[in-house]
Amino acid sequence: MDRHLQAVSDKYGIVFEGVDAQLQRTETERGGLLAQDAQPELVTVSSSGIPAFLSTYIEPTAIDILVAPQKATTIVGEETKKGDWTTETAMFPVVEHTGMVSSYGDYSETGMSNANVNWVQRQSYTYQIFTGWGERELDRMGLARVDWANQKRKSAYSTLNIFQNLTYFFGVAGLANYGLLNDPSLPAPIAPIADTSTGTSLVTWKQKATDLENGAVAIYNDIVFGLYTQLVTQANGIVELDMNSPMTLAMSNVSQMYMTTTNKYNKSVRELLKESFPNLKIEVAVQYATSSGNLVQLIADEISGVRTATTAFTEKLRAHRIVYESSSFKQKMSQGTWGTIIKRPLLIAQMLGV
DSSP states (O other), X not given: OHHHHHHHHHHHXXXXXXXXXXXXXOHHHHTTTSOTTOOOOOSSOOOXXXXXXXXXOOOSSOOOOOOOOOOHHHHHOOEEEOSOTTOOEEXXXXXXXXXXXXXXXXXXXXXXXXXXXXXXXXXXXXXXXXXXXXXXXXXXXHTTTOOHXXXXXXXXXXXXXXXXXXXXXXXXXXXXXXXTTXXXXXXXXXXXXXXXXXXXXXXXXXXXXXXXXXXXXXXXXXXXXXXXXXXXXXXXXXXXXXXXXXXEEEEOHHHHGGGGOBOTTSOBHHHHHHHHOTTEEEEEOGGGEETTEEEEEEEEOEETTEESEEEEEEEEEEEEEEEEOSSEEEEEEEEEEEEEEESOGGGEEEEEOO
């Protein structure tokens, strides 16, 4: 064996250093030195296979955590830009026409028309968020095929938009900045109609839904003889409002379940409403589940081409310059909001405690 190894080394330049001379011997030659039925002991630790990460699959598509839908603009039907990020105050003129007539006379100069203007003010609120990433951080996340910088930017956009949607519902405390649910000009909410058909007083929709025979009618009556009647009363004949007018019924996701309550003819509340109000749409937002109970709003979408309400912003998104550090980067992003501008509060009726 030694002669063969030396020949390979001389001819091909291949050197087998440290080869155990004992292992070069044939099994017969080693028979007297090693027991024929024994395995030599391992020097290394007993193997359990391959490293676990080699048999681990990593999904290339990231799964985003769900957040509640941003529904305020969907409910009011309009979102508009007012001013820019330098604008701190907005003034909305409200014009009321006045006048009087008098009996006609060829030489009479009596009778006149006039207009009265009020200026309603709102304050904007500008807010910001920072995102940043490091070079090593990017490379490490890149090993898992995660586009880290993009994911951090998406997180910033999402956080800004979630806050903006909240201002559309609740405004900003400490400023003349109000939302769809807490504008001080909104009419006070009414209470649900008590249903006494079962001999007890059923008030909430959950209670009314337990009445298999009259539950759907009781919930339907809350909307028609409660909310719609209140809306017509508030309009007081000043505006053209009827059951064919485009309207939005906004409620919580919990309250929406009771729209499926059926009457004895197997017709649901939703179907009954569609027959009575052909241009009614139902929208859902979790913000209508308040600490005081479930709130429902009936909104006349627009009258004479003017939207009843609009969500408003100064800047939808301002992405400021990227700041370069020694081995990292950061970026500021900002937005501005006016909350929800309610132009005609009398065209929103509210019911609390359903």
